[in-house]
Amino acid sequence: LQKVATENFKSFQIVSGYRIRLFNVFIKTLSCVLYCVRVVHDSRLLPSVHLDFNLCDYLFWVGRNTYLWLIQTFVALVSLSETIIVFYISYEWNICRLFVNAHFLLELVTSFPFIITIFFRDLRIMYVPVFLNCWLAKGSLHSMMNDLNRGSLVKHSALFRHLLILFSTLICLIFTGMCSIEHLQRAGERQFDLFTSFYFVMVTFSTVGYGDWYPDTWMSRLCVIILICVALVLLPSQLEALGQTWIARQKCGSDYSGGFSKNEKHVVVTITHLEMELVRDFLDEFYAHHENKRVHVILLSPAELDDPTRLLLKFPLYSERVHYVRGTALRDENLERARLGDAQACFILSARHQDKKIITDEHTILRSWAVKDFAPHVKQYVQIFRPETKMHVEHAEVLICEDEFKYALLANNCICPGISTFITLLMHTSKGDEGKKSSEPWHKVYGFHSGNEIYMIKAEDSKFFGSFIGKSFTCASYCAHNRYGVGLIAVKSDEPNAKILLNPGGSHIIKSKDTLYYMALTNEESLYNFHKDLKDQKKKADLASTIANVGKYFGRKLVFRSVQSYRRNIKAFQTKPGTSSDSENEDSCDKCKGPCIKLQRSYPQVRTYIGTSNTVCHMLKQKRPICCLQLNEPCEHCPYTSAHEYGWSNKPIILAADRTSTYYRQVHKLHPIVLLLELEETSSPSSSFLDAISYFPLIYWMHGKMLDNLLRAGVSNAEHVVVVKEFASLAEEHLADCSTIITVQKIHRMFPRLRMITELTHTSNMRFVQFSANNPYSLAQSKFEKNEKKRGSHMPYMFRLPFAQGGVFSANMLDRLLYQAIIKPYVVTLTRLLLGIDQSAGSGYLSSVTFTV
Incomplete structure (x- = not known):
């Protein structure tokens, strides 16, 4: 008292x-x-x-x-x-x-x-x-x-x-x-x-x-x-004090006092390190949506603005709508300065190119908790690096785990070549104007269709799909694409706790209350008013139609067989774990004479972190000895020391990474996976990691750098080589990809027909992948890329051949998935289903069909 x-x-x-x-x-x-x-x-x-x-x-x-x-x-x-x-x-x-x-x-x-x-x-x-x-x-x-x-x-x-x-x-x-x-x-x-x-x-x-x-x-x-x-x-001393305060104020940023109208909305973006590329990507993607044109962006960061970022915020497009507040999100005073309590949403981003991602995630967790404590009602859109961090930020409205998406995308790129490019273009908001000025026919087709995005609508409110109520999903998808050029890809019923289903097939009947997800150049309302102009633009895609019509009859047969096979495989998700992989007879197999009966479809028995997604995999009934996991070291169970001695029926996939980090396939189509780890000679992966992979079939690891032990890993007979860059130092900036690019270039020169998937830190470095100084076509591509950048394209690198064919990828591209989640909250769930991170009973999955003419 x-x-x-x-x-x-x-x-x-x-x-x-x-x-x-x-x-x-x-x-x-x-x-x-x-x-x-x-x-x-x-x-x-x-x-x-x-x-x-x-x-x-x-x-x-x-x-x-x-x-x-x-x-x-x-x-x-x-x-x-x-x-x-x-x-x-x-x-x-x-x-x-x-x-x-x-x-x-x-x-x-x-x-x-x-x-x-x-x-x-x-x-x-x-x-x-x-x-x-x-x-x-x-x-x-x-x-x-x-x-x-x-x-x-x-x-x-x-x-x-x-x-x-x-x-x-x-x-x-x-x-x-x-x-x-x-x-x-x-x-x-x-x-x-x-x-x-x-x-x-x-x-x-x-x-x-x-x-x-x-x-x-x-x-x-x-x-x-x-x-x-x-x-x-009196005046000089006061003017000097005012000038010093003004300079300090410019460094610290101003307090956001709100717009001119009470109805003006704003979002808060918190990040520990401000980088010009990250801020530009966020603003480009955020303001690409018409709904966000009047929304103000508050950048809250303890870091001082550098000159390029300060110049970016002075652009007329951003000068009145983007505000910078210097301060940490861990203090309520700074959150009050940014008016977080009145914000529409809060984006909690992780700085790119950090050496220690675990520490960065720990900072992200504290910032998320501070925001939740200060304003529990504000929606959070959080970006983290490690999957084991997800359990601490489950309260977030939308959560993006970079490693989870990155490795799922790289793995799917081995199964479906080019899927990394498809997902990247799908995540970027574009009007499809890229390549319009090019003389290359494939540039026009490729750039035109890069404007496709995913939208949602209620079946009863749809003018495209309303007439298909009571019909099967397959019929609605085919007819809608045939009439309007839109692709129906997923559906969600109005039942409680219903999940999104990717292509549930002909067994699903469209209901009036169902939510439909479709892929189109624009949403339904705009497409309806834009129909005449769309017909004119489709004339530019005649080349794509011609290519698609080649082998149409045989393609239909092949697709029909593949769909029937996929439907059988979908049912496998609903089977009881512990059954045989490919046959009801547990004692024999006609294809491989016995090895596959050692496998079962079930969830991984050992998990490397808490909160991992439940994914049905081919697992060994009994785990392999740890000594058998190292490819180039003989043991009492296996005397082999190179990939050629194993005599695998399918070509191996080589994953080259600088450290260890952690879909459904038919058992006889499984490819051996060789993990080429750049570890010290005396060190080995952690025991928990080895224990986790010991339950997976055909997975091996070995020491050495990419060039040193590629031949022993079976590169001459490899299906894919995946080069992963785990982290890059901030001090190196754009030279962080130097060693990766040079190594990939050497492998490409020695094995020109080898399919390689390379992860880069900076998207601007994609031009150096498979670089040839004497190739006139590559030099012409460089000139065209510069022209696209001058026209204001957000993806000038998309016409580079390594990216277009799915051979290069940057994890920074995944950030845009989070930026547009405030307008399309369903896009993250759909992407997770497409990549196989999440699975739903009765849902389809991503696959590929090979056509030979």
């Missing part, structure tokens, strides 16, 4: 002091206004009682109305009484200290003469320099601002306080000069009115003067000299 009472008493003191100073400012300002009223109504004639006078008498006696004298006397009495009481209490009943205080002495000069005139009637026309009260008002105003900031009643920045000090000082100097020059010129030959005196002071301070008005008495001239000297003493 004593603590509460003490805090309440302090708050009461602050509030009381604020009110007293506010009243003091009002009284002093009122006295100055009354002084100006007296000057305006002054007849500038001495009273008739003064017959013998000289010009100096005009300085001591003025004309004053009786009513005006009453008001001024009352104001002076109140002001002096309030000052005496406050100072008397503040100085603890010490009267002597009052008379050495400049504030109190100035109060006596401006107020006490009016009290004397109460008793001496003849002195009521005596001149009193009341205009000096402006300096007392200035001091009270500064004390009042200090009370406001100390009591946290109103949050004002240091820049505002310095501006207030400078502005009030200028006002006091101008007002003092105006009133003093006007009064002193009463004794001169040229008398100034109040406005003329104001004009003279402004001209004198701003220039050397025009000479049309000038003081003609020595006292006026001395007053001008004193004013200029005071200004030279």
Whole structure:
């Protein structure tokens, strides 16, 4: 109780002091206004009682109305009484200290003469320099601002306080000069009115003067000299303090005070390190959607803006809509400055190119918790690196795990070549204008169809799919594509806890309440109004239609057989774990004479982290010995030391990574996987990692760099080589991909027909993959890429052959999936289903069909 009472008493003191100073400012300002009223109504004639006078008498006696004298006397009495009481209490009943205080002495000069005139009637026309009260008002105003900031009643920045000090000082100097020059010129030959005196002071301070008005008495001239000297003493120091505060303010960013309208929305983006490429990618993707055109973006980061990022934020497109606030999200004061409580959403991003991703994820977790604690109602869109971090941020509205998506995408790229390019283009918002100016036919087709995106709509509200209610999913998908050129890819029923199903097949009947997900160049409403223009644009895709019609009859047969096979495989997800992989007979297999009966379809028995997605895999019924996992080291169970000695029926897939990090396929189509790890010679992967992969068939690991042990890993007979870059140092910047690019170039020169999938840190370095200085076509591609960049394309690299054929990939491309999740929250779930990260009973999965003509 004593603590509460003490805090309440302090708050009461602050509030009381604020009110007293506010009243003091009002009284002093009122006295100055009354002084100006007296000057305006002054007849500038001495009273008739003064017959013998000289010009100096005009300085001591003025004309004053009786009513005006009453008001001024009352104001002076109140002001002096309030000052005496406050100072008397503040100085603890010490009267002597009052008379050495400049504030109190100035109060006596401006107020006490009016009290004397109460008793001496003849002195009521005596001149009193009341205009000096402006300096007392200035001091009270500064004390009042200090009370406001100390009591946290109103949050004002240091820049505002310095501006207030400078502005009030200028006002006091101008007002003092105006009133003093006007009064002193009463004794001169040229008398100034109040406005003329104001004009003279402004001209004198701003220039050397025009000479049309000038003081003609020595006292006026001395007053001008004193004013200029005071200004030279006060203003430079205050301007210097203001300049330093302004520079510091530019580094720290400003406080977001909201837009001009209460209905304006904003989102907060928190990130530990601001990088120009990351900020540009976010803004390009965020403002590519029409719904976000009026939404403000608040960048909250403890890092200082570098010059490229500062220049980016000055672009006209972003200057009024993007605001920078410097500060960490772990402090409530910074979240308040960014107005997180009123935000529509909060993006919690992880800085790219970090060496220690685990530490970066730990920082992300704390920022997410701080945001949840400060504003529980604000939706969070979180990006992390490691899958084991997901369990700590499950409260997020949308969560993107880079490693989870990256490795799933690279794995699917081995099964479905080019799927990394397909997913990347699908995640980027584009109008399909890329390649329109190119002379290459495939550029126009490729660029035109890169504008496809995923949209959703209720079946009963759809003009495209409404007529297919009551029909099968297969029929609706085929007819919609045939009529309107849109691809129906998934459906979600309105039942509780229903999940999105990818291509559930002919067994699913479209209902009116079903949510349909389709792929098109634009959403249904825009496409309906855009239909005529779409027909004109489709003429540019005639080459694609011609290519697609080649082998149409045989292709249909092949696709039909593949679909029937896939439907049988989908049912395998619903089978009970522990059954045979390919046959009901557990004792024999005609295809492989026995090895496959050692496998079963089930979930992994050993998981490397908590929270891993449940994925049905081909697993060994009994795990292999740890010694058998190393490809190039013989053991008592296996004497082989190279890939050629194993005699695998399918070509191996080589994954080259600098460290260890962790779909359904038919058992006889499984490819051996060789993990080529750049570890120290004396070290080996962790025991938990080896224990986890020991249950998987045909997985091996070996020491060595990519070039050193590729032949022993079976590169000459490999199906794919996947080169993964786990991290890159910030100090290297764009040279982080140097070693990877050179190594891939050497492998390409030695094995030109080998399919390689390379992960790069920077998308701009894709031009160096399979680089040839003597290839005129590659040089022409470089020129075309520059032209696309000048036209404002967000993906100028898309026409590079390594990217177009799915041979190069950058994990930074996955960020855009999170950026558009605020408009399309379903796109993350669909992508996870496409990549096999998540699985749903009755849902299809991603696969490929090979056509040979």
